[in-house]
Amino acid sequence: MTNTLRSERARPLAGAARVPGDKSISHRALMLGALAVGESVVGGLLEGDDVLHTAACLRALGAEVTRRDDGTWHLFGRGVGGLVEPADLLDMGNSGTGARLMMGLVATHPFTTFFTGDASLRSRPMRRVTEPLARMGARFVTREGGRLPLAVVGTAQPVPIRYELPVASAQVKSALLLAGLNTPGETTVVEPEPTRDHTELMLRAFGADVRVEPTEQGGRVVTVTGFPELTGRRFEVPADPSSAAFPAVAALLVAGSEILLSNVGVNPLRTGLYQTLREMGADILFENEREQGGEKVADLRVRAGRLKGVEVPAERAPSMIDEYPILAIAAACAEGTTRMNGLAELRVKESDRLGAMARGLAACGVRVEEEADVLIVHGTGRPPVGGATIASKFDHRIAMSFLVLGMVAEQPVVVDDADSIGTSFPGFVALMNSLGAAIA
Structure with a gap:
């Protein structure tokens, strides 16, 4: 039996959490x-x-x-x-x-x-x-x-x-x-x-x-250089910035929210989403920045606020290729148009993520345009209508993105098969609900 989840309007998100390892x-x-x-x-x-x-x-x-x-x-x-x-x-x-x-x-x-x-x-x-x-x-x-x-x-x-x-x-x-x-x-x-x-x-x-x-x-x-002698060592895996993106964007969109996400990896080659969100006007602070096993980590403080549409350059894609689905959700709630360029790689992920996002947003009342490697989202500065059932196509990031949309949409959003979420974010529903979501 598949795991169908329903996400509805959330109360203001609050508290601290650590998402799973990278x-x-x-x-x-x-x-x-x-x-x-x-x-x-x-x-x-x-x-x-x-x-x-x-x-x-x-x-x-x-x-x-x-x-x-x-x-x-x-x-x-x-x-x-x-x-x-x-x-x-x-x-x-x-x-x-x-x-x-x-x-x-x-x-x-x-x-x-x-x-x-x-x-x-x-x-x-x-x-x-x-x-x-x-x-x-x-x-x-x-x-x-x-x-x-x-x-x-x-x-x-x-x-x-x-x-x-x-x-x-x-x-x-x-x-x-x-x-x-x-x-x-x-x-x-x-x-x-x-x-x-x-x-x-x-x-x-x-x-x-x-x-x-x-x-x-x-x-x-x-x-x-070949044939090195690799030596066993102790290593601490930082929290995954791609997973942190879901509660972070939810906190940006649900009015009155403020959350702290601890020990998140902020390797500069992985933070394209956070750079883009800041360009959209997001209130995201990297606190207590430090190094851990050669990787940069920080605690992310995220506060709700209004976002505006931006153009995302194609050269930023390698630093945020997994985060475009949740960025599209932020864009749907922003004021003005967001154009995401250089997305051809999304066609060959766990699903055709570009196509899946375009179809799902349209079903939730968002005006979108889809090209071969471009997604254009026309935000209105207010929550979308929602009310759709989304086919996740066994894609964990599609499933989690639309559950975040349900937290702010006028009508609940249903994801038809959320079992895939366990591939990258076990405990997703419990963590989100602990912050103030209403996913069941």
Whole structure:
């Protein structure tokens, strides 16, 4: 049975909360812990479905991965090049990040690995990862269009490459850097514009040799040296800025609200949404800024207020690609038009997020225009009508975004299948209701 949720007008949001750990960092902490020598202890790990699938797959590859009663995760790694052939399929669930990074991890090991996932993941393109990994020596057998299920035939003699990303992608970059760990010489990725750098920061923290150099065109050249000795370490995962976006935008929109979100990751390559919201007039303060395991973190204080429409440049997309659905909700309540550019990547997320947002907003009485890579939202400065039932298409960010809209809309909003929320934000409903939402 699917989990249908109904969200209605909220009272002013108040209080403090901590959203779950950063999903991107959680995947990478587990993977590098599985490659490190000795014990790694990870606190604050996101225990959502996506990350739990990654943990299960690393166990299948020979790493020791356990959760203690105090909530910490303990890993005893295999060392670089020490993973073993899994006895069964690796099921990545709904996680595109987990699948693409894991392909890089096994591509330079001399064994065959079979990958699958849920219906949504099996529909998503993997060729952007398989093509450069094939240049390093791995072979792939895939369904039409490079989709899962697929087989990775790892190479015993990997070749280092210099690869220029055709489109900025932290997942492709990370997959190649992870493959480069078990490859002689230097593996280099050239990105046209900077993408989230969690992999580079964490590789350094575990002891790898990573160089990052700017290009004259505004991008970056990232190089990893093969065969490092990664050493187990303690690591605390900051709260996910993408998850924090949902209560933050809700607090901006529900009159009279003020909330504090603690220990949120504010890596500059992940804060495009907060920059955009501030340009719209949002009252968002980063308090107690500090560094934690190489990552910048802060406490976010958010107060309600009026927002105005803005134009969001295409070059900002890599720093907020997961946050456009909730930004569209803010835009629907803002005064004036918001134009979001450079959104082609949203067509190949867990769903066609661009199309899903346009249809859902229109059903809630918001005037929208949709182009190939552009979403234009015409806000009226007041809450939308709402009253629609939204088909989430098993997309957690679509589901959570429209539940936030229901908190401010004139009529309740229903999401037809909210089970997917558990992939990134377990406890979402309880946290939101604790602040003042009315989701049931």
